Amino acid sequence: MKYDVLIIGAGPGGIFSAYELLKQDPALKIAVLEAGNPLEKRHCPIDNKKIKRCIGCSTCAIMNGFGGAGAFSDGKYNITNQFGGTLYEHIGRGEALSLMRYVDALNLQFGGEGTKLYSTANSRLKKICLQNDLHLLDAQVRHLGTDVNYIVLQNLYAHLSEHVDFYFRCYAKQIEKTKDGYRVIAGEECFDAPYCIVSTGRSGSKWMESICSALGIHTKSNRVDIGVRVELPAEVFSHLTDELYESKLVYRTKKFQDNVRTFCMNPRGVVVSENTNGIVTVNGHSYEDPSRYTENTNFALLVSNHFSEPFKDSNEYGESIARLSNMLGGGVIVQRFGDLIRGQRSTESRIRSSFLKPTLSATPGDLSLVIPKRQMDDIIEMIYALDKVAPGTASDETLLYGVEVKFYNLEVEIDENLETKHKGLYVIGDCSGVTHSLSHASASGVYVARHLVQTRKEKNEQKH
Numbered sequence: 001m002k003y004d005v006l007i008i009g010a011g012p013g014g015i016f017s018a019y020e021l022l023k024q025d026p027a028l029k030i031a032v033l034e035a036g037n038p039l040e041k042r043h044c045p046i047d048n049k050k051i052k053r054c055i056g057c058s059t060c061a062i063m064n065g066f067g068g069a070g071a072f073s074d075g076k077y078n079i080t081n082q083f084g085g086t087l088y089e090h091i092g093r094g095e096a097l098s099l100m101r102y103v104d105a106l107n108l109q110f111g112g113e114g115t116k117l118y119s120t121a122n123s124r125l126k127k128i129c130l131q132n133d134l135h136l137l138d139a140q141v142r143h144l145g146t147d148v149n150y151i152v153l154q155n156l157y158a159h160l161s162e163h164v165d166f167y168f169r170c171y172a173k174q175i176e177k178t179k180d181g182y183r184v185i186a187g188e189e190c191f192d193a194p195y196c197i198v199s200t201g202r203s204g205s206k207w208m209e210s211i212c213s214a215l216g217i218h219t220k221s222n223r224v225d226i227g228v229r230v231e232l233p234a235e236v237f238s239h240l241t242d243e244l245y246e247s248k249l250v251y252r253t254k255k256f257q258d259n260v261r262t263f264c265m266n267p268r269g270v271v272v273s274e275n276t277n278g279i280v281t282v283n284g285h286s287y288e289d290p291s292r293y294t295e296n297t298n299f300a301l302l303v304s305n306h307f308s309e310p311f312k313d314s315n316e317y318g319e320s321i322a323r324l325s326n327m328l329g330g331g332v333i334v335q336r337f338g339d340l341i342r343g344q345r346s347t348e349s350r351i352r353s354s355f356l357k358p359t360l361s362a363t364p365g366d367l368s369l370v371i372p373k374r375q376m377d378d379i380i381e382m383i384y385a386l387d388k389v390a391p392g393t394a395s396d397e398t399l400l401y402g403v404e405v406k407f408y409n410l411e412v413e414i415d416e417n418l419e420t421k422h423k424g425l426y427v428i429g430d431c432s433g434v435t436h437s438l439s440h441a442s443a444s445g446v447y448v449a450r451h452l453v454q455t456r457k458e459k460n461e462q463k464h
């Protein structure tokens with residue numbers, strides 16, 4: 001099957017490349033190959049309450065399918081260069097911010113109008129945090145919420161599917177270089193095009209590694225973030241979340257001089273489990289619709305681990321720790337902060353008798369048997385630091401779910417156009433290792449689409 005452009009992966013990166021390609025040149029023949037299902041067929045059996053724990057479906061409804069890993073996310077769209085990726089290192093700070101704003105406007109156009117944009121600018125909370133050794137990172141945050149995010153995706157699909165060929169349950173196995181461009185082999189099918197945009201996200205990280213090695217593209221990997229998801233009564237953090245929605249706070253620990261940060265804050269949200277390549281970890285989200293609010297707020301506390309030579313497999317380090325928690329708890333482990341401090345495991349009855357009710361059914365256990373001492377001490381120190389700006393954080397009843405691992409994809413060698421050493425082969429979004437968020441991944445898609453159309457135009461002009 002012959003196309004002008006092949007896009008592998010229908011997450012935010014793939015979706016916004018398709019959108020912008022179409023906008024810049026409506027005559028383009030575009031195919032999107034997606035390993036997962038269309039949006040309406042993405043159903044996690046845990047959400048349907050059919051089962052309690054992850055059973056490792058052949059395609060994970062949370063991670064794969066139209067909308068990518070972001071489809072059931074909280075839809076927190078951060079407009080900032082301070083976190084969420086390092087796209088600015090390739091395309092410049094101004095361009096990166098302007099593209100994030102462009103995508104934000106599209107999200108509003110496709111169903112997100114009326115959602116709130118939060119900002120850290122001029123917040124007096126910044127001073128209070130600094131007085132307590134906590135650093136509040138600058139950002140604007142659009143909170144779409146899981147429900148509105150879904151509507152935006154539905155509308156984008158309705159718009160795109162009129163002009164773009166989508167192939168679902170279509171797992172790209174190989175990418176081969178041909179005389180005129182690239183051939184993607186997916187099952188029995190072959191797709192050919194002069195241009196190929198790879199946007200396979202975090203779930204495609206191992207596949208990306210094999211593709212890079214087959215095509216001789218240089219990669220590097222040296223980071224993984226490990227921690228827990230904290231759940232507490234929403235009132236404890238309400239002064240921060242009401243004003244900022246998500247506060248990204250960084251703390252340098254006194255003991256190990258490590259940076260611990262808050263990540264993915266979900267006011268009145270739920271804690272969820274997540275399956276990446278068969279390993280069950282923890283995550284969280286929340287809804288924009290007040291009828292779906294819970295009484296709890298959750299957020300992750302993560303410790304960044306940077307490794308130097310000769311160790312290269314940082315993700316394997318994170319996976320090993322997650323596997324350990326899966327081995328002991330059969331999935332996610334939950335422990336009360338007080339139990340952790342007293343050196344005792346949590347039990348069903350202790351959790352049941354707490355005032356704080358967990359939003360995820362996890363196995364009560366002992367996180368100190370899973371998380372290495374250094375990271376565990378870092379997390380405990382951070383909880384006491386947070387307790388100064390949000391008293392109640394270090395309560396006995398605060399729940400810690402583990403483990404939360406933030407895997408970083410291999411960094412793929414790409415240039416300022418997000419193009420590999422093979423002309424016409426672009427690697428964008430989270431699978432490039434450059435982005436780790438909805439906003440950066442989406443912006444990278446728009447950027448590449450514009451570059452591709454411009455290059456194609458110049459080539460055609462040269463021919464004639």
Ligand SMILES: Cc1cc2nc3c(=O)[nH]c(=O)nc-3n(C[C@H](O)[C@H](O)[C@H](O)COP(=O)(O)OP(=O)(O)OC[C@H]3O[C@@H](n4cnc5c(N)ncnc54)[C@H](O)[C@@H]3O)c2cc1C
Pocket residue numbers: 008009010011012013014033034035036062063064065066067068069070071072073074075076077078084170171172173199200201202203204207264274283284285428429430431435436437438439441442
């Ligand atoms: C539960 C959860 C909550 C999150 N919440 C937020 C949030 O609030 N804000 C935020 O900024 N970020 C959030 N994130 C992260 C965000 O979703 C990702 O950064 C973003 O989706 C990356 O976009 P992407 O297009 O690069 O990749 P993805 O969204 O991962 O999409 C990649 C797609 O490629 C497909 N694919 C993979 N391999 C192949 C193959 N070989 N052939 C064909 N298709 C393939 C996958 O099925 C997938 O659909 C969250 C992630 C999760 C899991």
